[in-house]
Amino acid sequence: MAELRLGPLLRYVDGPSATFWVEASRPCTAEVRCADGARGRARTFQVAGHHYALVPVEGLTPGTVTPYEILLDGTAVWPLPDSPFPPSAVRTPTGEDGAVLRVTFGSCRWASPPADEKDPVGPDALDTLAARIASDPDAERPDVLLLLGDQVYADEVSRATRAWIAARRGLTDPPGHQVADYEEYTRLYYESWLDPEIRWLLSTVPSCMIFDDHDIVDDWNTSAAWLAEIRATPWWRERVLSGLMSYWVHQHLGNLSPAELSADPLYAAVRETPDGTDVLRAFAARADADPASVRWSYRRDFGRTRVLMLDTRAARVLEEENRAMLDPGEAAWLREQAMESPGSRDHLLIGTSLPWLLPPLIHQVETWDAALCRGERGGRWARFGERLRRAADLEHWAAFPESFGELTDLVAEAGSGERAPATVCVLSGDVHHAYVADPVWADPARQPSARVLQLTCSPVHNSIPLSVRLGFRFGWSRPARLLGTLLARHGRCGRAPVDWRKTGGPWFGNQLMSLTLHGRSASLRLEQARPVRGSGAGRARLTTVTDSRITPD
Numbered sequence: 001m002a003e004l005r006l007g008p009l010l011r012y013v014d015g016p017s018a019t020f021w022v023e024a025s026r027p028c029t030a031e032v033r034c035a036d037g038a039r040g041r042a043r044t045f046q047v048a049g050h051h052y053a054l055v056p057v058e059g060l061t062p063g064t065v066t067p068y069e070i071l072l073d074g075t076a077v078w079p080l081p082d083s084p085f086p087p088s089a090v091r092t093p094t095g096e097d098g099a100v101l102r103v104t105f106g107s108c109r110w111a112s113p114p115a116d117e118k119d120p121v122g123p124d125a126l127d128t129l130a131a132r133i134a135s136d137p138d139a140e141r142p143d144v145l146l147l148l149g150d151q152v153y154a155d156e157v158s159r160a161t162r163a164w165i166a167a168r169r170g171l172t173d174p175p176g177h178q179v180a181d182y183e184e185y186t187r188l189y190y191e192s193w194l195d196p197e198i199r200w201l202l203s204t205v206p207s208c209m210i211f212d213d214h215d216i217v218d219d220w221n222t223s224a225a226w227l228a229e230i231r232a233t234p235w236w237r238e239r240v241l242s243g244l245m246s247y248w249v250h251q252h253l254g255n256l257s258p259a260e261l262s263a264d265p266l267y268a269a270v271r272e273t274p275d276g277t278d279v280l281r282a283f284a285a286r287a288d289a290d291p292a293s294v295r296w297s298y299r300r301d302f303g304r305t306r307v308l309m310l311d312t313r314a315a316r317v318l319e320e321e322n323r324a325m326l327d328p329g330e331a332a333w334l335r336e337q338a339m340e341s342p343g344s345r346d347h348l349l350i351g352t353s354l355p356w357l358l359p360p361l362i363h364q365v366e367t368w369d370a371a372l373c374r375g376e377r378g379g380r381w382a383r384f385g386e387r388l389r390r391a392a393d394l395e396h397w398a399a400f401p402e403s404f405g406e407l408t409d410l411v412a413e414a415g416s417g418e419r420a421p422a423t424v425c426v427l428s429g430d431v432h433h434a435y436v437a438d439p440v441w442a443d444p445a446r447q448p449s450a451r452v453l454q455l456t457c458s459p460v461h462n463s464i465p466l467s468v469r470l471g472f473r474f475g476w477s478r479p480a481r482l483l484g485t486l487l488a489r490h491g492r493c494g495r496a497p498v499d500w501r502k503t504g505g506p507w508f509g510n511q512l513m514s515l516t517l518h519g520r521s522a523s524l525r526l527e528q529a530r531p532v533r534g535s536g537a538g539r540a541r542l543t544t545v546t547d548s549r550i551t552p553d
Contacts, residue, residue: 002028002072006193008088011054011254012300013144013206015062015095019261020055021254024072031071032057034090036064045271047249047280048182056258063094078203085196086137088203093143093303098519101302104129105146106512107212107353107429108459111158111192123529123540124461125510130201132542142205142514144302146309148429148458149212149353151251152188154179154243156214161187174235178217181238185246208300209251210309212353212430216243222395223373224318225386237288244284244314255298255309291315292327299337304344305517308337309351316400320374325354325403338410343419346520348450354396355428356407357437357454357500359475364484364493366398371491396430401493408497412441415448422520422551423451427513429458433472434513434526435505439498446497451551454500457513457526464508476502507545522551 006023013019020032024044030053031041040057060066067087070078079087093099112124133141155178157165162177164187171177179185193199213220217239221227230236253267261267266283270276287294296311310326317324326334338348350356357363369392371377372385388394397404415424437454441447474480509528516523527542 001075002026002077004070004072004077005050006190007199007203008032008070008078009193009202009254010088010090010204010206012257013090013092014257015092016058016060017258018057018060018090018092018206019254019256019258020057020068020070021250022053022055022070022072024051024053027051028073030055031074032068033071034060034066034068036061036066038066043271046275046277047245047270048186048277050186050249052249054253054261056261057090058258060090060092062092063096064092066090066092083200085134085200088200089137090204091143095303097304099303101305101517102140102143102514103146103302103305103307103349103517104142104144104512104514105148105351105427105429105455106457106460107148108150108214108432109147109192109461110153110156111188112195112198112461113158114160121461121463122510123531124195124197125512125527125529125542126201126460127195127197128529128540128542129512130197131540133205134197134200144300145202145205145207146307146349146351146427147207147209148351148427149210150214150429151209151211152185152192153214154185154188154239155217157188158191161191174233175239179239179242180235182242182245185242189246189250208255208298208307208309208351210255210296210311210351210353211247211251211313213313215247216240216313219390219393219395220313221316221318222390222393223386224320226390227318240288241281241284244287245280248280248284252296255300287314292329295330295333297330297333304346305349306337306345306347307349307351308334310334312352312354312397323370323374323400323402325397325400325407331403331406335410338414342417345421346423347515347517347522348414348421348424349427349515350411350425351427352397353428354430355454355456356397356404356411356426357439357498358396358398358431359435359472359480359502359506360500361475361477361480361484362396362472363398363496364488365392366394366396367401367404367493367496368487368491369394370399370401371493376492377490405497408439408441411452412446412448415450415452416446417449420448420450423453423522424448425452425515425522426454428454428456431456431472432459432462432464432468432508433505434458434507434511436503436524437500438503439500441498442495443497451522453550455513455515455524457511459510460512461510469506469508472506476506504546504548511545512542520551521549523547523549
């Protein structure tokens with residue numbers, strides 16, 4: 001009998017349709033049955049000995065809450081017997097203009113340890129969110145989770161996973177205790193998504209996901225020199241192909257709508273063959289060799305709110321003379337999606353794992369380093385710049401100055417004019433703290449009419465070393481700005497087209513940020529997971545750190 005190995009994950013939801021992701025223990029037919037009579041079925045497909053299905057369901061009633069169950073070959077496998085959680089349900093949007101939309105986002109999540117182990121980095125913000133929702137299913141909750149990268153850590157595994165890898169193949173040969181192949185990637189997803197709170201949360205709140213570096217390896221695609229060196233190692237090819245394959249299966253497929261899935265030739269090819277491993281591996285090899293041949297970025301529309309989720313890792317152009325965060329095709333796609341149908345959106349959200357606006361000193365250091373690496377101060381400084389780039393993780397938008405300028409111009413253009421949205425918000429993670437930055441364009445004529453903000457929230461569950469806290473706090477200070485100006489002069493860097501100031505933060509902790517969008521109004525809330533004192537091990541709650549409107553009344 002087929003068993004439910006992982007999932008279900010409720011992924012894409014609009015008014016009448018939804019998709020559900022599952023992994024089964026053997027080939028079977030996966031079925032979703034909703035309490036209102038809507039249902040869907042899909043045969044599993046096979047990759048590397050694992051069996052998955054993405055089940056589309058049509059005929060849902062907009063504006064309703066509908067419990068559902070999962071069946072494998074006709075046998076009910078979800079909800080789990082004796083589950084302490086409420087029934088998983090699909091909440092469909094009404095489709096009406098002006099309906100409230102709640103978007104919760106964050107990034108960087110280490111899997112939580114077992115309940116009987118002390119958590120060295122404190123309570124998990126997503127676990128804590130799940131517990132709050134489960135305790136009062138009818139209370140306010142996110143309509144969608146945006147997970148902005150580092151959903152798994154292929155290069156920083158837990159003690160339990162390290163022991164599992166050691167028993168499987170030993171740790172002597174590269175990459176040692178890091179993940180080596182597809183099977184080891186599946187272990188990361190089991191460890192992360194079988195966490196009872198996370199499993200239930202992802203079964204009942206829709207999610208959109210995009211990778212960042214740790215989903216593959218720290219500093220993935222930092223530079224052309226970095227890429228050449230890692231490609232020369234004996235373990236890298238298997239690692240990157242397995243990482244892209246597992247990302248496609250576990251994260252990317254669920255980002256797509258039923259219509260996009262139906263039109264996807266790779267999805268059709270994988271499903272049509274008894275074993276899709278070779279087909280998917282060939283795709284991953286093409287994606288690695290020619291990143292411009294694949295688009296991981298995608299668009300989601302929630303009523304009059306558009307979300308653009310950007311690939312800022314695989315889509316890079318790394319040659320120093322043409323260095324860009326997005327290849328030309330990806331940049332054109334972003335512009336097309338941001339500028340399409342003026343007047344049709346109240347809010348534009350651009351999801352990029354890497355912040356557009358950083359603390360000013362860090363921005364200037366990255367811009368300076370980029371100038372050194374392209375030879376502005378000669379070969380010796382260029383070599384120093386490359387070493388510094390890798391050592392200090394200088395790889396955000398500021399490290400791609402032309403791309404930074406292009407994104408700045410696009411944000412201004414998309415947020416300007418009589419038919420502009422009320423807000424243009426860039427949502428990011430990566431940097432293990434949270435803040436709000438408010439930009440001001442150097443040319444007042446370019447200042448958008450929309451409220452433009454950089455909203456950064458990280459981590460969901462990870463460590464925040466003291467050095468990181470001190471460095472980021474200093475990075476916003478006036479002396480830091482002066483130091484950054486001196487570095488920019490040394491690198492012969494031009495003036496940035498935009499300046500910005502911090503209007504919230506920096507905040508440190510395991511945290512989630514939420515936007516509540518209602519018509520053309522918007523409000524922002526940051527919540528941190530904190531232990532409940534005197535309540536016993538493992539108890540935590542989300543504490544509101546800031547809650548404010550970001551649009552005028």
